[in-house]
Amino acid sequence: MDDTNALFMQPAFAKAVQFIWREAELLDRKDYRAWLELWSSDGFYVVPIDPAATDFATTLNYVYDDRHMRALRVQRLSSGYSPSVTDAARTVRTVSRFTISSDSADTVDVRSAQVVVAYKRGVATLFAADVEHRINLSDGEPRIEQKVVRLIDSTDALSAIGFLL
Structure with missing residues (x-):
């Protein structure tokens, strides 16, 4: 058995990876209200x-959202009043290359690679990033304490990143 298989045999790691895949699905479906429920009250999205x-x-930062700012971002993305929302890109996320960076009884830190394909007006745009999730598992339901999305081209001029990564 290789190291990847051994990691998935760890219940906390397997639960965290399934949770991260669920988050990606919610974002691709634009189910932002459900996405908000994935967060701990003091979590940060960066x-x-x-x-x-x-x-x-x-x-x-491009984004540094606490609970209040995440709610405002979701409100803007869901309201239909923002020009970037009325013609919002369709997205497909692929999240892979999972590694565990720390593990405690209550919290697991998972690193992964994410590629987001955003399709809008006949153009597909790629966003690639290293992602770090800190997930609290103490209450039975996983909650995101911190999510850091490090875009590989973050120091370049970026456009069309109004949606959630």
């Missing part, structure tokens, strides 16, 4: 500009 950033509160 898309940093600097690929080496670790102190997200003191650096410039």
Whole structure:
């Protein structure tokens, strides 16, 4: 058995990976209200500009959302009033290359690779990223405590990233 198979034999890791796949599906279906329910109340969603950033509160980010800001983002994406929403891209996410970076009784940190294909007005755009999820498993239902999406081209000029990564 290789290391990947051994990881999936660990219940916490397997549960976290299934949870991450569920999150990707919810985002592709634009079920943003259900996506909000995946989060712990004090969780942060971060898309940093600097690929080496670790102190997200003191650096410039594309996204640095706490609970309130996530709710506002979902409201904007769901309202139909924003120009970027009325003609929103259709997306398909592939999440793979899962590794565990830390594991405790209550929390698991999982790193993965994500490719998002966004299709809008006859054009497909790729977004590739290294993603870090910190998932709390203590209450029986997994909850995201932190999600960091490190786009591989984060220091370039980016457009059309109004949807959730």
